[in-house]
Amino acid sequence: QKEVEQDPGPLSVPEGAIVSLNCTYSNSAFQYFMWYRQYSRKGPELLMYTYSSGNKEDGRFTAQVDKSSKYISLFIRDSQPSDSATYLCAMNWNSGNTPLVFGKGTRLSVIA
């Protein structure tokens, strides 16, 4: 079993839809959870960062962490064509500069 599982998609939605992206993980020691967005032929960029369980909202984006279920989600409201990208979840288990463990990424297309 991989440490972090993420459905690769592709996921295609109409403009304005609510998008739900998810990851599951096996290591209960993970405490720091991130979502990165990667446009084609670009490097990933940090979108959301959460510590432990709970929700975090930033504009149209909401990140949720459920540590009891080892499950994290990213919701995108009022999705736009510019949201079309690959979304990668990432996590690690302490506060130092330890390497992040990434999911494989979900490719999202928002159709106008």
Added chain:
Amino acid sequence: GAGVSQSPSNKVTEKGKDVELRCDPISGHTALYWYRQSLGQGLEFLIYFQGNSAPDKSGLPSDRFSAERTGGSVSTLTIQRTQQEDSAVYLCASSLPGYNSPLHFGNGTRLTVT
């Protein structure tokens, strides 16, 4: 300000040749990471530098892979005797020390081994 810069952006090489990939991190970022991204495989950790030392080399796939960092800045990833399975995008990221410091990625070097 300038972000993480990687060169070359694309590299095509013949099987068996050596290649060098370069990463210029953001000024002041003491932590530097190399990841490999293959189609359908996600980001695979290769090596991490804190300053010039590499406390974690656990992800290097074989002894054909090596990396160094000089002056706490530029890093070079070297692949010797390249194989077709080395074809991938090699991504470099840098960050400030500390738990709340995000990784800043470059746009990668796309390596194709023919």
